[in-house]
Amino acid sequence: MRIELKDENQEEPKQIDENDIHNKHESDLTKKEKRQLEKEKLAGMGLGAKLGYIWAYYKPQMAAIVGVIVLIFAAKDIYDNAQIETALTMMVIDSYGMKQAGAEEAVENILGIQDDPYQIVTVDESLRTEGDGAALESYSQMSFTTKVAARAIDVLVGSEIYIDSFENKEEYFANLRDLLPEDVFEKLGDPEDPYSISITSQELASELEVAYEPIKISILVNSEHTENAVTWISALAEMAD
CATH class of the missing domain: 1.10.287 (Helix Hairpins)
Structure with a gap:
């Protein structure tokens, strides 16, 4: 019979603790x-x-x-x-400047909406005339016609020669004698041409960044913000030189 002696230096096989999380399968x-x-x-x-x-x-x-x-x-x-509403949209013809935000802020102050984040004023200074200033450039004319049809303009600001070049003004502009307070129309309006007012004001010219004077202003006949337009024009009477 062969008897094997146990090697005292031989290590006992380690017992695996199945409860040790390191020995468990991930699914377990x-x-x-x-x-x-x-x-x-x-x-x-x-x-x-x-x-x-x-x-x-x-x-x-x-x-x-x-x-x-x-x-x-x-x-x-x-x-x-979705909460933002346009209080007034103005189209300024032949503006030379870059301070559109300043012009918008000035109008917002007049309308009393400067602290209302959901009421905005837009001043569009992108349109240019050509030649003697009586007619818009072709691109500007297309843009103007499109915006008028879309009721996207409330107020038109331009030189005397440009505004006076419109034929059949009643088709484009509202009768300001019917809209403005009597004292404002008497100061700025023309009984012979009730479709625009005329103002000479260095302050306004600076705000709108235009070089012509007088400045003529009309309200579009299809404006959706006539009341605000009247409020703004009425305030201009105090700015007239």
């Missing part, structure tokens, strides 16, 4: 155990490795969170834009 881990393993992994990583691990592991969740945030801000912008 509870959520709490998975979080514990993740913490242990992160504890042994450098900063760069941690960021890479977090991004790789949580990328879908982080992308979803970012997507939700983007949707929230987009929804807020859509809501805010």
